[in-house]
Amino acid sequence: MKLLLLPAVFALGSATHSGRSSARQLATFPGFAENIAVRHSGDILVTSLTTSSIQLLDPRVSNVTVALPPIPGANGISGIVEVEKDFFAVAAGIWNTTERRETNASVWMIDFRQSPSTRPALKKVVNIPETTALNSFTSIPGSSIVLGSDSNVGAIYSIDIGRRTYSIVNQDNALAPPGPAPSLGVNGIKVYGSYLYFANSGTGVLGRFPISRTGLATGPVQPVSQFNGSTYSGPDDFVIDEDGTVWISFHPNTIYKVDKDGKQEAVVSGDQILDPTSVTLGRGGEKGKRVLYASVNLLGEQIIGGVAEIEI
């Protein structure tokens, strides 16, 4: 979810990066890059809060992106998650990126299974008219259930993609924003083992709580690590690797690694990782696992999204 607003100074050439890795820009495209997922093939999908088309790119080919067919009735897309092989669910809506709130939210499936990569089948799953900030998606493995964060009311939706039903399965103070719009509460979420991990952008909390097979909270929130959160600076989406290490994007310009004890370390920061909104791991063998892809944004007169590759 967008945290930084104009004007951001994009200081070309005056790199001030710290951290132990460096980022390589793979591609840029018009729009505010919001969330990122990787297909089995290794291709990258990026959603944008300011366009209704998902961008598809092959990380082995620099600067070539394909805009997938637009999702009707939307001006932006936030969460994206793979539910089964080559079958993704996304959150679409009509966003106001100043308020960081939306209307007309709906869940769609993007199905590559029977279709060419550049023209997947699009199908609406369900409308969720009640939400004003359906943000990040994660799935419960082995089920057709997608969990979605609501950054406005501080809630978790459970959406059954097969049955085309949804309900709020958890609402908690720890998930709520600290102030009114444009403040954001729960943002990135990820199922890991029997826990749902979450980042609250406004309060800076990275936390987790145990969940049932349908996403219901079965225990209290446990803090994992505390960041400095505020309206325009804070943690966003993240990924958890098989060792339990969290790799998290942080506005305005850092990717942090958080170990199981909650210790934070900047992996990359500065001009080469501007406004990272989301981070995911590469796929495909040992090499894929050592690469992070981050959705980033060059905020200037025009909003340009991009994808950065970071070797870890």
Ligand SMILES: *[C@@H]1O[C@H](CO)[C@@H](O)[C@H](O)[C@H]1NC(C)=O
């Ligand atoms: C990608 O495009 C950007 C912007 O047009 C350009 O600055 C950059 O050199 C290109 N990179 C490659 C690898 O072609």
Ligand SMILES: *[C@@H]1O[C@H](CO)[C@@H](O)[C@H](O)[C@H]1NC(C)=O
């Ligand atoms: C958004 O929802 C409102 C209220 O239901 C409806 O009137 C309007 O047509 C919808 N807009 C779009 C683009 O679907």
Ligand SMILES: *[C@@H]1O[C@H](CO)[C@@H](O)[C@H](O)[C@H]1NC(C)=O
């Ligand atoms: C978005 O929200 C801002 C702040 O509330 C408001 O001024 C603006 O008119 C809204 N934009 C649209 C397109 O509704």
Ligand SMILES: *[C@@H]1O[C@H](CO)[C@@H](O)[C@H](O)[C@H]1NC(C)=O
């Ligand atoms: C939080 O902000 C304070 C004051 O600016 C700073 O000293 C501290 O290092 C920050 N902590 C983190 C985790 O960034």
